[in-house]
Amino acid sequence: AENLTPCGEHDGILFVDAEGLLRYVSGVAENLYRKLGHAESLLRHSITSLGTNESAYFAAIEGNRCFELETYEGQLIWIRKAIPVYGNDGRPRLSLPTTDHSPAFKGVLLTVSDVTDSRRREQELRVKAAMIQEIHHRVKNNLQTIASLLRMQSRRIQDPEARQLLDEGVNRILSVAVVHEFLSHDEGSVISIREVAQRIINHTVHGIIDPEKGIQLALRGGGFSLVAQQATACALVINELLQNAVEHGFADRKGGTIIVNLVEENNQAIIEIADDGEGLPPDFDLDKSASLGLGLKIVQTLVREDLKGTFELTDSVTNSRGVRAVVRFPLLPIPQE
Template sequence: SYPFVDNGGGTIAVIAFVGAVEDNREILTETAFLSLQVPMDFHSMYRPLSIQDGVVLVNCNGVVIYADDMADSILHMCGQHGAITGTNIYNTRLDLTGAKKALSQATGLTDDVTFGEAVVSRRVIPILQRGKVRRVISILTERTELHRKEEELMVKTSVIKEIHHRVKNNLQTIASLLRMQMRRTTSEEARDVLKESLNRILSISLVHETLSHHDEENIDISDVAQKLLGLLAHSLVSKDCHVETEFSGEILPLPSDAATSLALVLNELITNAIIHGFEGRSQGTLSITIRRDGDTGLILVCDDGVGMAQAPVDTGRKHLGMAIVRTLIEKDLQGAIAFDDGMPEGTVVTIRFPLPERGE
């Protein structure tokens, strides 16, 4: 181990060699010392090395003065022939190390390059003294297989997003057909049933629309809930009643199936609050709160309407909506739901459900 000292004689760094490095010790020690004086512009490029990284050192004349075994293997795989150390980078048209650009422009670079079928990540750091490049450190990492898997993943992700987009379009087509049927029917009861079905379809469509814009299968239920609240409030509130909506939610990512179930649950609860809770009133407030409570998700739907005890008694449709809510929460989400009176009036609906462990 060798210490590096500042102008005052204090040790500021230590370089340690392990193994047979006697032949290259002086070059490596000098490079390490020079790299400590690198301008701040390049400090972001300094990161720990792994066993998959190969290191190449090139002097100001373009001569390779050092290449470790991993770098030697990577360069030969990319088409370099013969010994690496001692060669001049300007004697070949390929800039495998990236040092040509670093020497000519006195700037570092980080990129992925393809040589034949090989894909190599490069991190090229010039060491400057008085504005001129004294030496170039080139760190090479072979990532052909990883690159191939990333491309496959990108293709699969694009296909999945396209599927969600098409499902969303199909659901919106069905919603359009229901709207046409609503306009043609003369039965008020049939119109209400079609409108309820329409809102349920739009709730599912909203989840697929969100998924079509995300790279992951997990989506933020708060984002879906906020959009759903605005959508239903706009379509359901009558002209005779002004309903103020409030939303408070922290980011709560959930799998798509759980998000779909909760979207349907929220659709039923918001619909009931607007249609039944504020019936006969000129104004009201409807709020949704979503947050994490330990390993449990917590959703509160609150209104200051007439309350469940005084809400108009509906026929089987209202009971169907509540049956849907309980089934989705208890069976699909393994959660629980509670209905309580608001203070001083209205209804508070509390939903609790276990959150999936991170990584699921």
């Protein structure tokens, strides 16, 4: 019986004796069978005369063990549990014989539960999840198509500054597309930011870094999981900070390293992006918009308004040169399955 799922207060109970006759039928069981057209009492009726799927009953007798089965009864879905009953001298017990002198077979205790509504809700959720995944898949495809069109346009532009702006726009679009790609493959709404960051790093390496520059990108830390609404903002933040490090830290020099470190600490997410390139300008002030380019303004807005966190940008404290960007924000609760 330990292999059976728990019974509930809405389960109907029946007892079928060794001759296959119904000796006890609870009120709940009567109501369940009434849905199938059995208007009269089922007492003293043969289990085989009901015209229903009583395979669980027969399987319990043939296998001499407890048995559970989900069956369709017309438009209804029922779960039946069957427990063989043994006993001597009129004292039945719910156990199986273990020796040749074990108690005699007395009958089968049956429980019936109607799970039609719960199964339909589960099916509706599966359909909804499939539709959401398909939407994310189409959004991802559309974003990638837009990015491809912008890349084609970028190749035709002669002005280096205009081309750079288009390339930055492409990377922003692809950062959002990465999140939708994960959501299109996963039924859940929880995303590993480490996997997202790795994709963005790959886009950065192949999209905006000149191979002759010799800039190395590394990903560290165990990362953390985010709900979808935080993951999209986080992906854009990582993309902007990487682009900022490449554009300003290594504009006039070759060789160097950019490290992305992802840490969870006291239910807070910490994203640190540090480079060993050029430091900040002497007059740089993160609180003055005149000091910021578009990328850093995007980071500030996303961190403050979407992630409800903080953003710091300082000269590196561990190296003699370089910049360290740190974003901290509280993790939203992960939905329970």
